[in-house]
Amino acid sequence: MKKIAFILLGLALCLESLAGGVKSGPWVSEARDNRVTILWTSEVPGMAYVELSDGTKLWETFAGRRVFHRLHSVRIDGLKPGEVVRYRVCGQDIEDDSNARNPKFGVVYEGEWHSVRTFDPKAAECRFSVFNDIHMRVPQYEALAAQVDSASTDFLFLNGDIVSAGNYDLDTYTRFTLDPLGTLPAGLPVLFGRGNHEGRGNNVELMADVFPNEDPAPFYYTFRQGPVAFIVFDAGETGTNRSILYSGKDVYEDYLNEQIEWAKQAMQEKSFRKAPVKVCILHVPMIDHEDKTDFLLQRWLNVHMVPMLNKAGIDLMIGADLHEFMFCETGTMNNAFPIIVNDEAHRLDFNYSNGYITVRTYHPKGTLEFDYTFKP
Ligand SMILES: [Fe+2]
Structure with missing residues (x-):
């Protein structure tokens, strides 16, 4: 009897270590042509x-010390364009x-092996999938994600409102934003x-920890793939009633002006300026509207x-937010590029290949x- 109890205990410990201490993830974010950041949460x-794969261990540290977190974030630097990291x-x-x-200390865990590829400006194609306005509808989100063919996709883009308004905690956020994507991320x-x-x-800082982005700010940035x-x-927020929603704490006009000043410089950077194709992506589409009040932003x-984006040669804008599909052709609202919501x-x-x-x-x-x- 004692022997059976020992076997069961051993099995339980074994299963616990197989469970791996990982609660959510891993997911890859902050991908560029020379780095990726790997994130996950642990149970405790x-x-x-x-x-x-070569046995190198990259510890999560802060100022020379290993730290005890539940949200783990390890950035891998010094990679080559198009390099596969196992x-x-x-x-x-x-x-x-x-x-x-x-x-x-408690359980030691080792997760499953995964591979991810860094972005490569010399890649011939660019292919990605966009999800937006899911608002915690998990079955629909899972169904859409399950259809993604990872072999012919470079990255996923979550274009906002994957969750709904609230006071977020880490587990709620990862459960509704990342877990429905399965092992794709x-x-x-x-x-x-x-x-x-x-x-x-x-x-609101939580999303910047879950999707870190140093350059230049958590939620506005440029990158390039192929x-x-x-x-x-x-x-920010669309409606005229936003100061009520934010208890008067929002300063979105200042924030948008900050982004305009940044964008003028960022779109002059060589890797952006010289790219054959330029795409602007954001949650709130920059559309003109007959209703002059309700859709103020x-x-x-x-x-x-x-006008700034026209000048920079943007070829396409991808938006979200409206909960309706919209295709605004070039020239219909001072836009020199189509806007697809x-x-x-x-x-x-999205797929760009052979000039289309x-x-x-x-x-x-x-x-x-x-x-x-x-043809852009
Ligand atoms: Fe929404």
Whole structure:
């Protein structure tokens, strides 16, 4: 009897270590042509590292010390464009660190091996999938994600409102934003465009920790994959009642002016300026609207930002937010590029190859519902 109990205990411990201490993830973010950041959460706080296929261990540290977190974030620098990184996430739980001189450590875990590729400006194509306005509808999100063919996709883009307004905690946020994507984000970088709902509530800094981005700010940045340069903006809140929603704490006009000043410089950078194709992606589409009051911010963006984007040679804008599909042809609202707004129920797939951009949208059942190809 004693023997059976020992076997069961051993099995339980074995299963616990197989469970790996990983609660959510890993997911890859902040991908560029020379770096990626690997993130995950563990069931309890602990030390953590990313192990590479050559045995190198990259510990999560702060100022020369290993730290005991639940959200783990390890950046891998010094990579080559298009390099495949094979990695697994590992760590050791901490059971009690009340005595700083003698912390009590727990389970050691080693996750599954995954591979991810850095971006490569010399790649011939650029292919990505966009999700937006999911608003915690998990079955639909899972269905859309399950259809993504990772072998023919470079990255995923979450274009805002994946969750709904609220006071977020780490586990709620990863459960609704990352877990429905399954293992896709372990092998495909996930880039993030903040939606208005992710700007509401308390703890808005959380998304910047989950999708870190140093350069130059968490939620507005440029990057490049293959022939396509991207500029991502964070347009804040759309409605006229936003000061009520934010208890008067919002300063979005200042924030947008800050982005305009930054964008003028960023779009002059060689890797952006010389890119054969330029795409602007953000949650709030910069569309003109007959309603002059209710959609104040969209019109503000149209007036203040579209001329700058026209001048920089943007070829396409991808927006979200409206919960309706919209295709605004070039020239219909002072735009020198088409604006495509994806609705809340579809995945938008982008492909640039052989000189043509193709945009398709798919229903959760897998049906193709919009199919548009044009030469930028
Ligand atoms: Fe939304």
